[in-house]
Amino acid sequence: MSYRRRFGKDNSACDSGNAVEGSASSEEANEASKSLDHEVALLTKLRSRPHQHLRGVLPGKLRLPVSTLKMLMGRESNYSGRGRFSSADACHVLSRYLPINGPWGVDQLNSPAYVSQFSNDGLFFVAGFQGGHIRIYNVEKGWTVQKDILTKSLRWTITDTSLSPDQRFLAYASMSPIVHIVNAGSSTTESLANITEIHEGLDFFVDYDEEFGIFSVKFSTDGRELVAGSSDASIHVYDLQANKVSLKIPAHTSDVNTVCFADETGHLIFSGGDDNLCKVWDRRCFITKGKAAGVLMGHLEGITFIDSRGDGRYLISNGKDQTTKLWDIRKMSSRNMYPRITDRDWDYRWMEYPAHARTSRHPLDQSLATYRDHSVLRTLIRCYFSPAYSTGQKYIYTGSSDHSVYIYDLVTGAQVAKLFHHDGPVRDCSWHPTYPMLVSSSWDGSIVRWEFPGDDQVPTLVKPRVRRRRAFY
8 A cells, every 4th residue: 555545645746735735635625725714714823834034035035834944944044133043933844744654553453442641741641442451551661551441321321521630530431421540650550440540439319210321521620520421411520529520511412422622711611413503601700601602503414523722712623524624602692593403314433424524514504614524424433633842733633434544734724634544433643742643543443653854663453353332332
């Protein structure tokens, strides 16, 4: 298999930066380029554009991107007058070196991988599998398994995991009302639920319901609360100090597939559900108003995942209408002003997306930009902003049911890379917060890492087993 066919771009393009400035892979994929004349485009450029004196080739002439050699020469000659790179200068250099080399094998299990994320500092990596295993890898120590967790009371699969901000505790959820907490910082390597270690259970639902399950769970930035989205169309906030659910919000008219805190304050919560809506909740006024602070319309099918930019203003969402959308909550409506649009005869879990639906557009689409080329089928595929430290959040990236990872330029909408290796849907993927490294996890049971430039070794991989499994979440 040729490199171009495998990765969707030339290796030299990454070094020169031309691929990042290129056009989208299709007319539809370039919707962002046509529509994204917005403040977020300027903020992104400010975070990843070098000092004007460093990007000047000749007096009065500017050219982007600036080669790494010229950036280093400009720094040594103190063109910027600072004697060092600013964070934007550093992002301009680092963001051009995309993690597309490889892949190198991290692990291979006999059950589908559902969730995988780096810790905030990038020292650890957490992966959860349908078979009930959760593994915490020590990245700095050669990806050794620091903790091997065998879960309890598992229903169907691990739907989500969340590592506390201090990295001492890990929360995991399944299609059950109980979220469990594990001591991730203990010296015990083999953590068997309530045998070698206590897995404390937190009850998110008082009334018994066999169908109740949790799709998404996240720690607050202060580690004092957990927020969860569930199959009863609600958002639940759990107070860990009081050891009880402190707030239940009847949030959507169908499953709440994804929730997250909007920023470090914890006041705002973003949610996405199978009613096709993204919603914004302000806890400071919810008790008095009893409703969402705002609604974001634009997806034609259910929302599978939401990621916040971390500034309490911008977010991206993946939808079953096969798109990722970028939002500004300042454009939200006070209520849903258009009836739900969906094809009732279509089910994303085992059917292909109808060809006629790919050209459909929401008549009241409030999104800033739409990115399409990837596939959101079979399971709740996840999407993210690229790291602020190394890329200035210049890219968005997503898993895909066509066994790939897609990376898009946030501003232009261009597909800058497609990473293809797996033999099953890539439900989750994670970009290291500081290094040019991305890890993808798939239903083929494999966890692999992509790097730039990568180490000097030839990629070593365990061939994924081809699995035919009908999954639902």
